[in-house]
Amino acid sequence: MPHPDAQPPLGRRRHNRPIIDESVNFPAEQATTQFSAFSRTVCVARLAAVLIWAFWVSIIQFVLIRLPGSGKIRVPRIFWRMISRILGLQIRIVGTRAGKILNAKDVQRGERPIIYVANHCSWLDIPVVGGTLHTVFVAKGEVGSWPLIGTISRLGRTIFVSRNRQNTGKELQEMTEHLWNGDDIVLFPEGTSTDGSRVLPFLSSFFAVAKPGRLDQAGMPKPPPTLVQPVSIVYDRLEGLPVxxxxxxxxxxxxxMDLTPHLWSFCQWRSMRATILLHPPLDPENFRSRKELANATFKAVSEGAAKLRQGLVPDDQN
Structure with a gap:
């Protein structure tokens, strides 16, 4: 999540302005006024559609989360996929998902839940990942108190964590319970979001649930065996052009950065694309330490993101 010392990139205002369609035969000032008004109207319509969609899906999920079955797992993916479509964000998926919908009996029989590990540069990562994978998010504790977003997060069964070391054991236990119940989990181990131009080194502490040590397990249930799938996310198309x-x-x-101005500016663009690159999964048992696992995952994610930024990943890569 956002880091207090991070600085916004230069030229943010200039590059956040929606593109004006210069092919329309308006005088320059009239064209700017017409299309600025149109962009704002589109933005308002999109935000209204998001609120309406969130309201109805929240009611459905409120019921499903109290019932047995996989409905409560499938609905969040449908919800986030539609949010992306409403926002004009196309999602390109390259690679194969390692996970599938499991239950507690599947895990007890030896099926491995997946821990997805991804880079993080925006709130947009949530609908992109959530619309692609059946997964439970791990978010900072204050997200749970945000209006609407907090409610949606809780209905999506988000695991909230704090920076208080005294709560670490409780949070690891909650992740362990989710894994034993068959849930996959997504982590953003940079510990902060970035400007999208690079991937920060991964914090090995995020991998405690994938490769617990003796101190982590003291007085706590042991997590089930898992696989770690590295995931690279890059926003690579804007109005059909490379970013x-x-x-x-x-x-x-x-x-x-404040969320509301960024959301208002983003929603005035007409079309965008994110590419999510799914790497081959890693077996934590093949690594001697948590640090080695973190470094191997970072290498896959950072190199994949670099290739995506350079346009070197074709659509048909497996």
């Missing part, structure tokens, strides 16, 4: 460094600020949300 260079100067345009990444359209998507990035980090530091002390």
């Amino acid at each position: 260079g460094r100067s345009r990444r600020s359209v998507f990035s949300w980090y530091g002390d």
Whole structure:
């Protein structure tokens, strides 16, 4: 999540402005006024559609979360996929998902839940990942108190964590319970969101549930065997054109940036695309330490993100 010391990239205001269609035969000032008004109207319509969609899906999920079955797992993916469509965000998936919908009996029989590990540069990562994978998010504790977003997060069975070391054991236990129940989990181990131009080194502490040590297990149930699947996320198309460094600020949300202005600016663009690259899964048992596992996962995610930014990953890569 946002880091207090992060700085916004230069030229943010200029690059966040929606593109004006210069093919329309308006005088320059009239065209700017017409399309600015149109972009704002589109933005308002999108945000209204998001609220209406969230309201009805929240009612459905409120019921499903109290019932047995996989409905409460499938509905969040449908919800986030539709949110992306409403926002005009196309999602390209490259690679194969390692996970599938499991239950507690499957895990007891030896099926392994998946811990997805991804880079993090924006709030957009949530609908992108949530619309692609059947997974439970791990979010900072204050998200649970945010209006609407907190409610949606709880209905999505989000695991809330704090920076208080005294709560670490409780949070690991909650993750362990989810894994034993068959849930897959997604982690953003950079510990903060970035400007999208690079991937920060991963904090090995995030991998405690994948490769617990003796101290982690003291007085706590042991997590089931899992697989770790690295995931690279890059926002690579804006209005049908490749996204260079100067345009990444359209998507990035980090530091002390306010969410509302960023959301208002983003929703005025007409079409965007995110590519999510799913790497081969890693077996934590093949690594001697948590640090080695974190480094191997970081290498896969960072190299994959670099290739995506350079446009070197074709659609048909497996």
